[in-house]
Amino acid sequence: MKNVLTIAGSDSCGGAGIQADLKTFSALGTYGMSAITAVTAQNTTGVFMVKELDVETVAAQINCIYDDIEVHAVKIGMVSSSEIIETIGRCLMEKGARNIVVDPVMVSKSKYKLLRPEACAALVKVLLPLADVVTPNIPEAEELIKGSIGTVEDMKQAAREIYDMGPKNVIIKGGHLAGDAVDVLYDGRRMVLFEGPRIATRNTHGTGCTFSSAIAAYLARGYAMKEAVGAAKEYITTAIAHSLALGRGAGPTHHFYSLYKKAGLIHE
Ligand SMILES: Nc1ncnc2c1ncn2[C@@H]1O[C@H](COP(=O)(O)OP(=O)(O)O)[C@@H](O)[C@H]1O
Numbered sequence: 001m002k003n004v005l006t007i008a009g010s011d012s013c014g015g016a017g018i019q020a021d022l023k024t025f026s027a028l029g030t031y032g033m034s035a036i037t038a039v040t041a042q043n044t045t046g047v048f049m050v051k052e053l054d055v056e057t058v059a060a061q062i063n064c065i066y067d068d069i070e071v072h073a074v075k076i077g078m079v080s081s082s083e084i085i086e087t088i089g090r091c092l093m094e095k096g097a098r099n100i101v102v103d104p105v106m107v108s109k110s111k112y113k114l115l116r117p118e119a120c121a122a123l124v125k126v127l128l129p130l131a132d133v134v135t136p137n138i139p140e141a142e143e144l145i146k147g148s149i150g151t152v153e154d155m156k157q158a159a160r161e162i163y164d165m166g167p168k169n170v171i172i173k174g175g176h177l178a179g180d181a182v183d184v185l186y187d188g189r190r191m192v193l194f195e196g197p198r199i200a201t202r203n204t205h206g207t208g209c210t211f212s213s214a215i216a217a218y219l220a221r222g223y224a225m226k227e228a229v230g231a232a233k234e235y236i237t238t239a240i241a242h243s244l245a246l247g248r249g250a251g252p253t254h255h256f257y258s259l260y261k262k263a264g265l266i267h268e
């Protein structure tokens with residue numbers, strides 16, 4: 001069994017954040033662990049409250065996991081503040097963390113700021129150079145490059161610019177553009193496009209969290225980067241295709257569709 005750690009915020013409605021990450025790790029046959037950075041009160045209609053944890057609590061969670069259990073991959077999601085970012089960076093460096101997936105969560109789909117605007121510089125300075133892969137969506141990539149992205153060619157140019165900030169690989173996710181759901185992976189030499197059908201649903205809460213966690217799980221299982229991203233793309237596409245119409249807003253993706261189907265628990 002491979003062990004995967006998520007360092008992220010808690011989403012009370014279970015569609016994004018730590019909860020989505022742990023479901024993804026389990027669905028992909030890995031053992032999931034968590035270090036919580038913030039507790040959010042949110043549901044399918046939006047985010048209503050955020051309480052950051054203090055840096056001692058964040059550091060203690062990370063350190064006691066690394067001191068006791070082998071961590072084969074780590075995914076970083078909502079990090080909230082510069083202080084938390086610096087703490088995470090220091091802990092991961094001290095512990096020699098590997099297979100680091102950074103999802104630079106900035107704003108929820110419901111437009112709530114999950115990263116303090118002044119902390120973006122710390123994210124770039126501390127976390128991007130540590131990342132084996134960074135996975136911005138279109139608005140996050142636009143914020144990182146301070147430019148606008150409207151086409152796949154723009155996504156490729158953004159990937160080049162973000163690569164120069166220090167990560168080993170960059171994936172620009174195309175979920176926020178129109179047409180097919182195209183993601184671009186750049187490793188400093190080659191651009192690889194991952195193309196999936198755009199699924200017509202409003203139930204896309206937590207898609208980015210799920211995708212980055214799936215990449216971490218596959219890296220932990222020993223997949224090379226390109227293969228891990230390809231497998232994660234298949235996973236997120238299936239999870240969106242069978243997403244759940246829960247609540248009054250954007251419902252969550254379905255992590256266990258394939259497993260439930262095989263077990264005869266789903267009757268369509
Ligand atoms: N409606 C959709 N149909 C198919 N794939 C989608 C859809 N929306 C997002 N995706 C895919 O989900 C993954 C997460 O992308 P995105 O939704 O842009 O992230 P975020 O949640 O960070 O905004 C990407 O692989 C993207 O292509």
Ligand SMILES: Cc1ncc(COP(=O)(O)OP(=O)(O)O)c(N)n1
Nearest residue numbers: 009016017108109205206207208209
């Ligand atoms: C606690 C927490 N972390 C991250 C997010 C953002 O999730 P994401 O997968 O980027 O997509 P949306 O939830 O915004 O649809 C979050 N909402 N909460």
